[in-house]
Amino acid sequence: MPAKSAGLLMYKTSRGKTEVLLVHPGGPFWARKDAGVWSLPKGEIREKEEALAAAQREFEEETGFKPAGPFVDLGVVRHKSGKIVAAWAFRGDCDPALLVSNTFEMEWPPRSGLRKSFPEVDRAEFFTLEQAREKVHSAESEFLSRLECLLHGELLEPEAERGATT
Secondary structure: OOEEEEEEEEEEOOOEOOOOOOOOOOOOOOOOOOOOEEOOOOOEEOOOEEEEEHOOOOOOHHHEEEEOOOOEEEEEEOOOOOOOEEEEEEEEOHHHHHHOOOEEEEOOOOOOOOOOEEEEEEEEEEEEHHHHHHHOHHHHHHHHHHHHHHHHOOOOOOOOOEEEEE
16 A cells, blocks of 8 residues: 655745745755755655644644644656655745754665764745746655646636744
8 A cells, every 4th residue: 555645835925926835845855856856845645634633733843833724735646656645725924044853764875884863854945836846856746737727717826924933
């Protein structure tokens, strides 16, 4: 059975353009990678956990920011690996420089017997939709297109409550 994850796509309007918050994975494997590795803050759905609740939990764990709705369903996408990702969009704002991520531990350097701790997310940044398409994991770019369609269709409240607090 493929892994199932859930995440939130925070968006805001700045200088007349829609911007979305993406996160960069932490750890030594991702340190020198950029294009195609950013994603929306997301993580695995726990057994008996609602997907939206998992998305909210993961957003806060990976960024340190508490999300607040309303949340708009962006559906699901499937990564090439088979992982299924469900996502919701919400209007919000935060200072990416204040990111505080949970951590994971791994053997580093490989076969050294030493264990080191790394942040799950090492940085976050707001990108315009055009910039985000260059940075985000290819499967997750569909969420950007869905958000854009929703915003142009005025299905989201333009002055919806602000979403995240630091």
